Amino acid sequence: MLPGVHDGPLARTYDVVIVGAGIQGVGLAYELAKRGVRRIAVLDRSWPGNGASGRNGEMIRSAFSSPEWINLFHHSLRRWHRLSAELDFNVLFSPDGYVVLASTEQQWSNLQRDARTQAAHGLRTELLDAAAMRELLPAANPELVRGGILQRDAGFAHHDAVVWAYLRAAARLGVEVHAGVEVTGVRVSGGRVTGVTTAKGEVSAPIVVNAAGGGALAINAMAGVKLPMVQSRLELLVTEPMRPFLRTAVAPLELLGYCHQTKRGEFVGGTELPYTDQSASLNGTYRLLRDMAAKWVRLFPVLSGARLLRHWAGTVTQYKDLAPVIGEMPGLSGYVVTIGWVYGFMGAPAAAELLAEAIVTGRVSPVLAPFSPQRVIEGRVIAETSLVVASEAA
Amino acid sequence: MMSRRPGVGRDRPTVTFTFEGRTITARQGQSIAAALLANGVDILTRSFKYRRPRGYTCGFDACPNCPVTVDGLPGVAACTTEVRGGERVHRERGWPSADLDLLRVTDVLSRFFGAGFQFRHFAKHPRLSHLWERVMATVAGAGRLPTPGAARAAQARRVVTASPDVLVVGGGLSGCAAALGAAERGARVLLANRGPLGGRSRVRRHPVDTGADGTLPACEAAQLLARRVAAAEHITVVDGTVVGAFEEGVFPIAEGAVLREVRPRAVVVATGSYELPPLFPNNDRPGVVLADAVRRLIHVDQVVPWRSAVVVTDRAAGHELAAELGEAGVAVRAVADLRARPDFPGTGRVPVLAGARVARVIGRRRVRAIEIEHAGRRRRLPCDLVGVALGERPADELVLQLRYLDAGTTTAVTDDWRPGDGFSGRVTETAWVVGSAAGRGGDLSHAYAIGGRAAEHAARQDPEPPVSGDDS
Numbered sequence: 001m002l003p004g005v006h007d008g009p010l011a012r013t014y015d016v017v018i019v020g021a022g023i024q025g026v027g028l029a030y031e032l033a034k035r036g037v038r039r040i041a042v043l044d045r046s047w048p049g050n051g052a053s054g055r056n057g058e059m060i061r062s063a064f065s066s067p068e069w070i071n072l073f074h075h076s077l078r079r080w081h082r083l084s085a086e087l088d089f090n091v092l093f094s095p096d097g098y099v100v101l102a103s104t105e106q107q108w109s110n111l112q113r114d115a116r117t118q119a120a121h122g123l124r125t126e127l128l129d130a131a132a133m134r135e136l137l138p139a140a141n142p143e144l145v146r147g148g149i150l151q152r153d154a155g156f157a158h159h160d161a162v163v164w165a166y167l168r169a170a171a172r173l174g175v176e177v178h179a180g181v182e183v184t185g186v187r188v189s190g191g192r193v194t195g196v197t198t199a200k201g202e203v204s205a206p207i208v209v210n211a212a213g214g215g216a217l218a219i220n221a222m223a224g225v226k227l228p229m230v231q232s233r234l235e236l237l238v239t240e241p242m243r244p245f246l247r248t249a250v251a252p253l254e255l256l257g258y259c260h261q262t263k264r265g266e267f268v269g270g271t272e273l274p275y276t277d278q279s280a281s282l283n284g285t286y287r288l289l290r291d292m293a294a295k296w297v298r299l300f301p302v303l304s305g306a307r308l309l310r311h312w313a314g315t316v317t318q319y320k321d322l323a324p325v326i327g328e329m330p331g332l333s334g335y336v337v338t339i340g341w342v343y344g345f346m347g348a349p350a351a352a353e354l355l356a357e358a359i360v361t362g363r364v365s366p367v368l369a370p371f372s373p374q375r376v377i378e379g380r381v382i383a384e385t386s387l388v389v390a391s392e393a394a
Numbered sequence: 395m396m397s398r399r400p401g402v403g404r405d406r407p408t409v410t411f412t413f414e415g416r417t418i419t420a421r422q423g424q425s426i427a428a429a430l431l432a433n434g435v436d437i438l439t440r441s442f443k444y445r446r447p448r449g450y451t452c453g454f455d456a457c458p459n460c461p462v463t464v465d466g467l468p469g470v471a472a473c474t475t476e477v478r479g480g481e482r483v484h485r486e487r488g489w490p491s492a493d494l495d496l497l498r499v500t501d502v503l504s505r506f507f508g509a510g511f512q513f514r515h516f517a518k519h520p521r522l523s524h525l526w527e528r529v530m531a532t533v534a535g536a537g538r539l540p541t542p543g544a545a546r547a548a549q550a551r552r553v554v555t556a557s558p559d560v561l562v563v564g565g566g567l568s569g570c571a572a573a574l575g576a577a578e579r580g581a582r583v584l585l586a587n588r589g590p591l592g593g594r595s596r597v598r599r600h601p602v603d604t605g606a607d608g609t610l611p612a613c614e615a616a617q618l619l620a621r622r623v624a625a626a627e628h629i630t631v632v633d634g635t636v637v638g639a640f641e642e643g644v645f646p647i648a649e650g651a652v653l654r655e656v657r658p659r660a661v662v663v664a665t666g667s668y669e670l671p672p673l674f675p676n677n678d679r680p681g682v683v684l685a686d687a688v689r690r691l692i693h694v695d696q697v698v699p700w701r702s703a704v705v706v707t708d709r710a711a712g713h714e715l716a717a718e719l720g721e722a723g724v725a726v727r728a729v730a731d732l733r734a735r736p737d738f739p740g741t742g743r744v745p746v747l748a749g750a751r752v753a754r755v756i757g758r759r760r761v762r763a764i765e766i767e768h769a770g771r772r773r774r775l776p777c778d779l780v781g782v783a784l785g786e787r788p789a790d791e792l793v794l795q796l797r798y799l800d801a802g803t804t805t806a807v808t809d810d811w812r813p814g815d816g817f818s819g820r821v822t823e824t825a826w827v828v829g830s831a832a833g834r835g836g837d838l839s840h841a842y843a844i845g846g847r848a849a850e851h852a853a854r855q856d857p858e859p860p861v862s863g864d865d866s
Contacts, residue, residue: 081520090517094527161513240469241442243539263527264442265538283799286640286655297549305467305540305548308637 002047004167006176010200014176015039016359017196017205019183019219022053023159023345024338025211026166026177027352030087033173035360040175041205043198045182049163051213052344055282055314057236057258057270059249060346061098061154063125065114066384068370069323070121073343075367076350077154083349089165091157094263096247098154099128099137100386103144103254111149114386118149126150139245139300144254156249156260159345166352183212186223186335193223193334207359209336214280214315216339223335227376229319233279234270234342234389235288237296238310241265245302251388255295258388267303269296272389276318284311316342321381322389326355327364327372337373342389401694409479420477421696427460427472428695430483436680436760438462438472440487447759449680453687454594456668456789459678461486466541467548473687474589486538550653558584559852560845561645561658563636563792566593567602567612568829568841569664570619573629575845576662581852583629583845584656586636586647591623592616593666594830597689600714602836612836613693639795659852660824662845663793667786667830672706675754681761685715685783692722700724703779704764706752708732712783716744719781727775730766747773755780788831796825819844824851 015037018025021044029042044050062074084090102108115127128136129147137145167177185197186208195204210219214231242265249260259269271292277285289311297304317339319325324347325340338355341347354368364372370382406421413430420429427438427450437447438460448459455471463484464470472483516523540548560576562569565587573585590596598612607618623629634649645661647654669684671677681700683691691697702725705716713736716726720743730750731738738746753765753772763776800822813833819826819840826848828834828841 084517084520084523088517090513090523092513092523092527093520094524164513241538242468245539281641281802283641283802284638286642286644286646289637289640290646301542301545302539304545305469307469311638 002167002179004164004171004177005048005179006171008176010041010178010181010198010203011039011176012202012204013039014041014203014205016041016207016209017203018042018209018211019196020044020051020210020212020215021048021167021177021179022051022211022213023049023163023166023348024053024213024341024351025209026163026170027348028209028211028338028355029175029177030166030170030173031352031356032359033170033175035356037360038174040170041203042170042175042177043181043183043196044177044179045215047179048167048177049160051215052234052314052316052341053163053213054159055234055236055312056159056345057260057268058156058159058345059098059251059258059260060093060156061100061151061249061251062123063098063100063114063118063149063151063154063386064384065110065117065386066382067117067121068382069384070118070123071367072350072371073347074121074123075354076347079349079353080157080346081153083162083165087165087169089161089168091161091165092263093155093157095153095155096249098151098156098249099133099148099251101133101137101140101144101148101250101252101254102146103252104146107253108146110385111147115149123151124153126152136248137246137250139302140250141299141301144252144299150248154249158262162345162348183219183222186219188223188332188335191331191333193332207334207336209338211338213339213341213344214317216317216337220337220339223329223332225329225332225335227319227325227373228379229317229325229340229376230276230278231280231315231317233277233281233313233315234272235284235292235311235313236268236270237289237292237308238312239267239303239306240309242267242302242306245300251386252299253386253388255299256388257292257295257299259296266309267296267300267306271295280315282313282315284313316344318342318389319376321384322387323382323384324351324371325373325376326351326368327358327374329373330377340376343387402696404696409477411477411479411481411483413483414485422477422479424477424695424697425473426462426464426470426475426477426483428691428697429477430472431691431699432697434699437485438680439485441678442487445487446678447680448678449760450683450691451671451678451687452669452684453597453690455588457671461538463538466544468538468540473690547651549651550648551651553653553655555655555657556584557657557659558582558630559658560584560660560662560848561586561656562662562664562845563645564593564664564666564829564831565591565620565623565631566664566666566829567595567616567619567836567838568666568831568834569593569662570616570623571838571841572662572664572828572845572848574619574622574626575842576849577626577628577845579846579849579853581628581849583626584632584658585623585629586632586634586645586656588633588635591620591631594686597686597693599689599693599718600711603838605839605842615838636792639792639799641799659855660848661796661826662848663790663796663821663825663827663831664829664841665789665792665831667788667835669782669786670784672752672782672784674752676757677755679755679757679761680759681757681778682755682780682782685711685781688715688779688781689718692718698722698724700779702727702777703781704766704775704777705729705781705783706732706764707783709783709785710738711785712781713738713746715781715783719779720744724779727777728766730764730768786830786835788833790827790831793821793825793827793831796821
């Protein structure tokens with residue numbers, strides 16, 4: 001059994017049941033326990049971090065274009081800087097900088113506008129012109145470097161370490177994380193959620209949180225909740241270790257990509273094709289592998305000849321604006337969601353804290369409020385233009 | 395006409411290359427590792443984190459112990475890459491060099507650097523943690539980056555598509571037999587293999603039943619089948635690496651500057667096996683060498699860089715290895731047989747230590763001795779080679795990938811394809827596995843029959859004309 005995973009039987013009653021032991025679910029459990037909530041169970045059909053929490057680009061920034069994204073993710077970035085100390089576990093957060101890279105005049109002018117928005121919201125981001133950016137990214141193909149935004153105190157972290165860190169800290173506070181327990185039903189009575197049905201029996205709880213990542217729509221369906229969202233597959237590749245050639249994380253808009261080089265020297269990069277790959281499969285595809293290889297070699301010619309170490313796929317649930325959907329479901333009291341995460345790794349520390357706050361006090365922070373399920377029910381979108389994931393709304 | 399025995403005989407012409415500024419002479423066809431070993435170079439790289447010395451180990455590019463940089467391209471396996479002549483070879487890790495690594499932590503600081511230390515240190519000190527990371531990136535980070543010229547040369551320049559009836563992955567004995575079996579039924583076969591045909595059998599001498607041609611030593615059977623494959627009209631041999639299986643039904647093959655996208659109607663997996671590494675302290679010391687790697691050096695490269703050896707084994711193959719070493723002029727001090735009652739009677743010349751346990755290997759930079767517990771006491775046997783024959787496990791990654799693709803997803807696939815009583819070799823609707831990858835090494839009649847079945851399956855598919863072309 002993994003350290004931090006509960007090895008006792010499932011109780012019949014909890015105060016909160018969280019479905020999904022990814023970074024959102026375990027992070028939320030930790031924050032709730034920290035606020036004095038006693039009986040918390042996190043149920044996962046496989047093991048902690050097996051979903052997108054361990055299948056992502058590990059990148060962290062708050063330099064977005066919309067006030068909503070900036071506020072939420074900047075709150076998160078501040079938490080990232082303190083996370084290792086608070087959880088007493090080094091999550092290997094590297095604040096080596098995050099670059100949003102423009103290759104075309106249009107992208108460059110969008111980023112100039114974004115930088116003004118970011119400054120207005122108190123972010124210390126820097127606009128780097130072509131010459132300065134080429135100096136920062138000497139390994140990059142100069143043809144793809146028109147300029148960009150550098151956020152110096154952003155960066156990346158070790159994704160498995162973050163899940164372990166939350167898991168350990170939550171377990172120390174008495175949270176029960178159950179691995180290998182599949183939720184098969186959500187029990188509802190008179191407009192209220194009353195618990196869940198699992199492969200290991202029924203569990204009562206006045207609050208049920210859907211933090212099931214790529215599997216979130218199935219849990220919603222069990223609760224009778226229908227939202228216009230889809231499950232989609234994202235892919236990444238990892239090369240064998242190479243001498244450090246890239247210090248910052250980079251999101252090149254032109255390539256619909258995101259990448260960084262770990263301290264071990266592995267290059268980690270994902271790209272997107274301009275459509276949503278609606279699939280529940282965790283198998284990598286050749287079209288993406290070829291796309292990633294071609295694009296990354298184009299941006300960083302030193303990568304040609306590097307051997308592939310890993311190629312993985314993970315799934316997310318996404319709404320058309322790619323923003324998360326967080327909060328209590330209107331019309332179903334006690335049913336809380338933290339789903340629709342596409343940038344979930346970087347956003348989790350803030351979302352976990354603010355959602356725990358909302359559950360305990362009943363007051364939703366203005367930072368969290370724009371991401372409410374109500375916006376999805378009404379079909380509203382948050383317009384965010386500096387994303388590198390394909391979306392129908394873009 | 396090929397010589398009866400494969401190998402780089404003394405009659406081969408010599409070539410030279412430079413190794414870290416030194417000129418090294420090799421015989422044409424020898425591997426870079428063999429040429430370096432013949433010239434006293436034991437340490438080929440350092441381990442990633444603890445900087446332990448690493449050297450020639452597996453002989454088949456299956457472990458990470460011998461990557462070198464050749465003409466600016468890093469990560470080239472020294473054990474399987476033949477010397478061409480004129481190249482410049484460098485080792486990749488260690489400061490100032492892999493030979494003398496002043497940053498090694500093995501001896502002095504290993505207690506501080508226990509496994510997983512990076513998650514425990516500096517959790518409360520983000521600035522120190524960050525500084526430490528930068529130090530680690532410099533000292534522990536791999537020192538490998540291609541030169542611009544090497545990077546350009548490594549890039550795939552052409553994409554070629556093909557849709558053969560049958561794709562055979564792996565050109566060892568079983569892969570060759572399957573390809574021949576399929577071609578016999580009229581199938582157009584693409585046989586993908588890295589390096590020369592014959593696989594591990596090229597270096598082995600145990601008897602193999604070839605059917606019509608009787609029983610031959612494995613290396614001769616490999617030559618025979620390789621000749622037949624070369625002569626077969628409908629078999630195309632591609633020297634490249636099959637990257638994997640994908641849900642689009644495509645098997646990309648990386649073949650130097652060519653990327654081949656193969657969409658076959660049927661697949662036969664003949665990916666062979668890996669030798670099992672030993673588990674004892676200092677099992678990674680240069681001079682601890684797996685059996686096939688020992689054989690490759692003796693029989694193919696014809697380099698014998700050892701004076702005295704101890705063989706560690708749990709099967710008859712280890713005693714055969716001891717005999718081969720003896721023939722090659724190496725003094726075999728003992729065969730440490732881990733079994734309490736070995737089935738090998740012993741020749742009397744080499745002591746057999748039955749029920750032995752290996753305590754550790756001694757030697758800071760390379761093997762100097764091995765310490766063995768036997769009959770209630772600990773014995774120290776000086777030697778410069780520890781030959782390891784502990785059996786093999788199937789190289790079944792591609793089989794598992796095919797199973798996961800077939801299952802479509804996330805849940806663990808069942809083991810029902812695995813070898814056992816009545817195992818047919820069928821992995822999915824369109825794929826089969828043969829040879830050591832199926833736990834049936836040397837069963838050539840099975841491989842041949844499966845090749846035929848794959849051909850029949852392909853013939854039943856949509857009779858669309860073969861697509862073959864070049865979209866570069």
